[in-house]
Amino acid sequence: DSVERVKGLLKVSASADGFFQEAHVKLGPLEFASQGVALAGCAKAPMFFRESCEAGLGAAMKASIPMKNGYIETEGIVANIDLTACNQCGLCSKRCPYNAIRVDAEDNPAVVKALCKGCGLCAADCPKECISIVHYTDAQVLAQVDAALEADPGRKIIAFVCHWCALGGVDMAGVSRLQYPPNARLIRVMCSARVSIKMIRRAFEGGAAGVLVAGCEFPTCHYIQGNYAAEARVKRAKKQLIKAGFDPGKLWNIWCSAADGPKFASTMRTMARELKLES
Template sequence: PVSVKNALAIKKINKDINVHILYRDLSMVKDEQIHLQAAKAAGIKFVRFPDDRYPEVTKEDGNLSVNVYDLLLGSEYKLPSDLLVLTVGFTGDETIDAIRGHLKVSTNKEGFFQERHIKLGPLDFPADGVALCGCAKNPKTLKETCEEGIGAAMRASIPMKNGFIEAEGIVADIDLTNCNSCSICWKRCPYGAIKVNENKEPEVIKALCKGCGLCAADCPKECITIVHYSDEQLLAQVEAALEENPEKKILGFVCHWCALGGVDMAGVSRLQYPPNGRLIRVMCSARVPTKLIERAYELGAAGVLVAGCEFPTCHYITGNYACESRIKRARKKLAKKGYNADNLWLTWCSAADGPKFANVMRDMVKELGLG
């Protein structure tokens, strides 16, 4: 990092100068660990502060000082300073929101574009036909940027040569029999994949639809079916999972892209957690309608867990935001019907965070008195 190199430059001028690096997180790539070890050997001190307690700069009698809370030591102290250097972190371009809206792609909290999958699609967007590389994804070295640029060019050459792009089979299908043209579906679709025809009826543009299921879960007339993830198919899984001893089971809906990856990571890491969970895969947490949660309660489930991608990294752009809003409404509805709404849990889990999923399952079992 730039801060470490600057500190080493100061030490090179005068080795007796006391240098402190206050950091929230240090992002090291490849050979940069060498600079970190050199800084420690030169006597440079590193102080890590928490996300919610940033250092405060004060000035007394013309002298500067910094009040900082050391996260590792668990204490706060004051550092008298002759020189303060602010190193600004690398963030995404200010035009990212506009591009995100035009291309219908997702971004992370640092302002960078998010790939389809960190391992299975590192150079692809969820939107087909758009490639991603270099510092548009996250900070990288020049060598990495060039390598990814070549890879992205190769990815782009495939549809250019074929002349077409193959869409996924998981798409929305609208039955207009009971449709009242409420416009909820086309207004909430994160990809703009639903349009209204001259008769004010919604139509799905199959080539744009990604099958997240947000529209189907929000449709008040239940006119929308997600191919391979219909309400009937999901309901059958709910009833099968709770067929025996439902009072001892936790029914979980986990999104395919992140939360399910966390479940798999917990498994391959051999993490131990109670076996009370019965998990149902959905493409996105936004696919879970309130009626499925209510059905689980009716069948006597001890609790219900909905697990999705961490904010703001939803594979379907705004799916987890829609899920969060729906769960809030579902809790109110459950409470009015006399159910314990506290037994409906919501968690956000990345594909690499197996320990978090295992901890959530342990906490649920403990809170529900199943352990």
């Protein structure tokens, strides 16, 4: 239908109800994650006439800034590819939801920085581990895992939470004063698709009692399909954990919106109880 065509053309996401998803409900209510594309009116949600007009005026102002400047500023969180380690498999180009990785005549991939959104899906899937994400490299994320497990790792839950929705759910649980066990150690990633099997295994190898991968509620995702990729990777990770001698039942995942504080708190209570971490 028309929504699916627009999603494919502009590389944007939509809700289960067929309305387009804003970049952030508070920080970016009139724009998409794709810079330079504004959002307003009933394309976003059912609105009264006055509200729709106000949103349209706001979107017009948003669009006028890059039109006047003649350029669009993008985030500095982008992918980099080390061609010396690359085996030219082409997987990154096929998996990128933004078509931001182009392959030349010699099968060498190159990142189009203006299109890359830094979700990290390509880096987590790369079989040669030759893709890094600025500010979210493997070394940086793994260092956080190691630091979180330095003391009493057997009572810690490593929770990888996406920046846009899951972390919002965590904040909502906090401001709502919802009680849950303090066993979780949160590691923020821009998207749940950034969480690689290597990161999950590192947590278990460090002695973590459990691992949680938390991402956006289906079918929405700030990065279009990052949560789908993360869900598939968690399933693959469980198979690898069995081969490595770890209990796959200790790897959990949750998909929530930024308003799902109760869901996050409930999941943490259930996880702590089943992992026998309650004091």
